[in-house]
Amino acid sequence: MDSDDAILAALAAGGTEALRALIGRHGEAVLNFLHRMVRDRAAAEDLSQETFLRVYRHADRYVPGGGFRGWLFAIARNLALKHLRHRSLEEKSGPRPERAGDPAEHAELRRAVDAAIDRIEEPFRSALVLCSIDGLSYEEAAAACSCSVKTLSSRLARARARLRSLLAPFLGSST
Amino acid sequence: MKCDGLPDDAHLAGCPSCRRDMEALDRIEELLRTQPRIEWPRELTGRILERARRRPAGFWIPLAAAALFLGTVFAVTRPRPAAPEPVAIDRDALADHVRAVELLAAEPAPDGKVLRIQAERLGLQEAEDRLRRSPVPEPIRLYLDQSSLFVNGGGSNRDLQTTAVNLALHYDLSPRTHSFTSTGNTDPTELYAIGLLQYRTNGGNWTQTMETVAGTSSSYSAHANLQLGRNSLQNGDPVQALAYYSSIGDLAAENAGEIRKAGAQAGPVFVGDRALSALDDLALAGRVRTRSAFAIVASHVVTVLGPREHVDSFRGVEGVQCIRGRAVVDLKAFRHDARVTPQAREVLRIAK
Numbered sequence A: 001m002d003s004d005d006a007i008l009a010a011l012a013a014g015g016t017e018a019l020r021a022l023i024g025r026h027g028e029a030v031l032n033f034l035h036r037m038v039r040d041r042a043a044a045e046d047l048s049q050e051t052f053l054r055v056y057r058h059a060d061r062y063v064p065g066g067g068f069r070g071w072l073f074a075i076a077r078n079l080a081l082k083h084l085r086h087r088s089l090e091e092k093s094g095p096r097p098e099r100a101g102d103p104a105e106h107a108e109l110r111r112a113v114d115a116a117i118d119r120i121e122e123p124f125r126s127a128l129v130l131c132s133i134d135g136l137s138y139e140e141a142a143a144a145c146s147c148s149v150k151t152l153s154s155r156l157a158r159a160r161a162r163l164r165s166l167l168a169p170f171l172g173s174s175t
Numbered sequence B: 001m002k003c004d005g006l007p008d009d010a011h012l013a014g015c016p017s018c019r020r021d022m023e024a025l026d027r028i029e030e031l032l033r034t035q036p037r038i039e040w041p042r043e044l045t046g047r048i049l050e051r052a053r054r055r056p057a058g059f060w061i062p063l064a065a066a067a068l069f070l071g072t073v074f075a076v077t078r079p080r081p082a083a084p085e086p087v088a089i090d091r092d093a094l095a096d097h098v099r100a101v102e103l104l105a106a107e108p109a110p111d112g113k114v115l116r117i118q119a120e121r122l123g124l125q126e127a128e129d130r131l132r133r134s135p136v137p138e139p140i141r142l143y144l145d146q147s148s149l150f151v152n153g154g155g156s157n158r159d160l161q162t163t164a165v166n167l168a169l170h171y172d173l174s175p176r177t178h179s180f181t182s183t184g185n186t187d188p189t190e191l192y193a194i195g196l197l198q199y200r201t202n203g204g205n206w207t208q209t210m211e212t213v214a215g216t217s218s219s220y221s222a223h224a225n226l227q228l229g230r231n232s233l234q235n236g237d238p239v240q241a242l243a244y245y246s247s248i249g250d251l252a253a254e255n256a257g258e259i260r261k262a263g264a265q266a267g268p269v270f271v272g273d274r275a276l277s278a279l280d281d282l283a284l285a286g287r288v289r290t291r292s293a294f295a296i297v298a299s300h301v302v303t304v305l306g307p308r309e310h311v312d313s314f315r316g317v318e319g320v321q322c323i324r325g326r327a328v329v330d331l332k333a334f335r336h337d338a339r340v341t342p343q344a345r346e347v348l349r350i351a352k
Helices: A004-012 A015-036 A041-057 A066-088 A104-119 A123-134 A138-144 A149-171 B009-015 B016-033 B042-054 B091-095 B124-133 B155-172 B175-179 B188-202 B205-216 B218-234 B238-245 B255-266 B306-314 B342-351
Strands: B068-069 B107-109 B115-117 B140-144 B148-151 B180-182 B295-298 B300-307 B320-323 B327-328
Touching: A004 A015, A015 A041, A015 A066, A015 A123, A015 A149, A041 A066, A066 A138, A066 B009, A104 A149, A104 B016, A123 A138, A123 B016, A149 B016, A149 B238, B009 B016, B016 B091, B107 B320, B107 B342, B124 B175, B148 B295, B218 B238, B218 B255, B238 B255, B306 B342
Parallel strands: B148 B180
Antiparallel strands: B068 B140, B107 B115, B140 B148, B295 B300, B300 B327, B320 B327
16 A cells, blocks of 8 residues: 555545554644644644544545645644634643753744744644645645635745744844 | 745845845744654554444445434423533534434433433434433434434424534534524524524523524524624635525625635535535526536536536536536546536546
């Protein structure tokens, strides 16, 4: 099984081992995306579980060649947004993963980057996380966000501009 | 300027300020790419597979053989000064319009006011028998198939609507209420979901709000759907917005601008087997134009719903059946040199 489309076809036929393969390929990316969206590890794990179960249940609805990653992250994103709608704004974020070996000033900058990402509103945050962090193509990210590539580009530009503005003190830039 | 808002190389060569900004951006991008990542916990895979094995993919009970039966009964005493308690039912099943519904026997809640029915897999007849044996008077029976929720049962409309709204709210089904119907002419689920949205947004008196909704005037429903459509558009869901706009009747003409905007954002819409049933009406006999035709895609069959001019262009084409304002296109038999509108052809090209 060497392509997402082939795995999806096996899933649609009811193969749970195909689901294992899919999780192995994309699980970590989905989990990290959801974690950045909902900022709560336990919730991110629950939502990851729900994402893959929905992929499993609706595998027969996937159109081969339609861009699986875009579809997958669209499901994850919708679940994240639904979770955020129901969650109180006062709830605190959980601790973030630290990168071992980071010098102190890098750690501070990373915390600043994390905080800045949190301050970027939807739908711009999704665009930034999907493209700049999770490495989706513009087409995949546009599919995940249910928008055109042009709209996604616009959102990404605004997210980057906002990020530059929020991180200006750390980067010594003019913005 | 490139399409993603970044200055191009020619500009950067002559602008130190932008060069500094770009260097800052590059540093940020590098930091984003190297953000620490959470490792996937191995036990999570096991949990997912366990749940998947309990519910096979692609399971489907044919509608004719057994309308999927979910028995959920709320017995709420009157008067009702507060919103009814939610009911514990299989969230996954309802939220996804799942094809297989699980049902257990009924059990009364400790205070006797709310009956809760949990879930296990049962056939329709056995589920009916269990409900018949339940101690709750006037049960509400809900028949769930792939795309519709049929509400049929005794008691007043208020019982039906209370049931429906609990489902809609507790499991966040209100965006999907366009697929719910009832055995009468009203759509209690949608109306009560609207009522509850109002109650939660504006406060006020619960009973009065529900009685207003129970009036089920078509103009109320139209205004409510218009508001729901706007909410969906603001939330970045133009497809759902169009589903609501399809039910605003005469209000569509004066709100054509925002409907066009939703249509432009939605683009070609592929909704699998979830029917957006009124979208040909959304075309408003040419008063609203979108840049796409709406379609349902199932395997090699594409059902083009509208706008009307695109559907009409399929008449007489081999491999196409025009049925009740829809063009059902069998891609395997369709003559691809047939003269259909460019928008319809674009939909078929994407559907392939």
